[in-house]
Amino acid sequence: MLLRSIEHIQETMEKHRYITDRPLATIIYLSQILEKPILLEGQAGVGKTDVAKVLAEVLETKLIRLQCYEGIDISQAVYEWNYPKQILRIKLEELGSGSKETVENEIFSESFLLKRPLLEAITSDSAVPPVLLIDEIDRADDEFEGFLLEVLSDFQITIPEIGTIKANRRPFVVLTSNRTRELHDALKRRCLYHWIDYPSFEKEFRIVTTKIPGINELLARKVCNFMQAVRQMDFFKSPGIAETLDWATALVFLNKDDLDRDTVEATLGCIFKYNQDIDRVKEGQLEAILEKSNAVQAG
Ligand SMILES: Nc1ncnc2c1ncn2[C@@H]1O[C@H](COP(=O)(O)OP(=O)(O)OP(=O)(O)O)[C@@H](O)[C@H]1O
Ligand SMILES: [Mg+2]
Incomplete structure (x- = not known):
């Protein structure tokens, strides 16, 4: 078995700089045993897409990515x-x-076909099966989701002029969704489901110190405390881990090792992407958040 145990998955993904908590590592492990796709849902920037990328690195295999969007059809996804x-x-x-x-x-034989991600993944003959990432499936329309359902049930694709092509070995499949709409139960039933939540302080701190090795530990703590406090409040769009990493990196580049009001105000664009959220913070929440994050720090 390629992924030997839940602990092995956690260890190797961490070596590739992805902090994997036990529930997620368990789902990855089970997806290998049950040969079922993983469906990852969660808010933007919490690390859904990265799971597939890092899994491909860990398995030393190819990552085949299908980015979904409104109107995607078979000619872009299959062949x-x-x-x-x-x-x-x-x-x-x-x-x-x-x-x-x-x-x-x-002219209607395989050598005249242009393989798109789904067909490429199914016909792959690499020693280790590839990781097929079907990213942001919620953006595709119902019809495409229905088609995908068939592919993920039998791992086969029918091309009228050629016949049915079946996978020799199933690829590892990771689907992600930002939940801009509910997916159909039939699709969910074929997958192992995992919701990636905003991280705990401990997890986020580990991510920041792993991804930005040179960062001052105290600054990393303050940044993570600040982000935890922000997520407790009501904003139009709560920041994800991507924003935490951007902000922490920016602070390091600006040679800051403390969070004061001026520094935070000047760098709010790393954290918030909506004007009304930036205004809200500036208009009164900032002192409270800073106080809260510094107090947690002192404790
Ligand atoms: N557990 C983690 N360990 C290490 N890095 C992480 C972790 N979670 C998220 N990240 C980092 O956070 C950033 C955002 O991750 P990613 O792009 O996978 O999020 P996403 O959920 O797919 O976001 P979106 O919904 O916007 O596509 C990346 O730089 C990723 O490396
Ligand atoms: Mg993503």
Whole structure:
């Protein structure tokens, strides 16, 4: 087995700088045993996409990514016929004396296919199966979700001109969703589900010190306390781990090792991405958050 145990997953993912708590490591372990896709949901910037990237690094295998968006269809997700190559083949044949039927068979064979992520993942013959990341599935429409359901049930794809292509070995599949809409129960049923929450102070502190090795420990604590306090409050958009890392990195570059009002005000754009949130902080919440985060620090 490639991923030997839950502890092994935690250790190796941490070596690749991803802090994995036990529930997530358990889901990854089970997905390998049950050969089921993982569905990760959570707010923006909490580390969903990174799970697939780091898993591919840990397994030393290819990451095949399908970024979903409104209107995505089979030609972008599964396959497309290579029209220029087909036309060229037809033109060449016109110069020769081959039969029409032979050319037709040939131009609708596998070598005239352009493989898109789903077909690439299913036909992969690498020693270790690839990691297939189906990112932000909630952005795709219902019809595409229905199609995906079929693929993830049998790990096979039917191309009318060729027939059914079945995976020799199932890829590791990670789906992510920001939950901008509910996914269908039928899709969820085929997956192992895990909600990635905002991190605890301890987890966020470990992430910051792992990702920004040179950071002053005290500053890292203050930043994490500040972010924990911010997430307790009511903002239009709470910041994720991505924002914490951006902010901490910015502070290091600015040679700051303490959080004072001026520094925080000048760097609020690393934390908040909505004007009304920045205004709210400036208009009264900032002192309270600073006091709270510094008090926790002192304790
Ligand atoms: N547990 C973790 N350990 C280490 N780094 C983390 C962890 N969680 C998140 N990060 C870091 O936070 C940043 C955001 O992560 P990622 O892009 O995976 O979030 P996401 O949930 O996919 O966000 P979005 O919904 O915006 O796509 C990345 O730089 C990632 O490395
Ligand atoms: Mg993402």
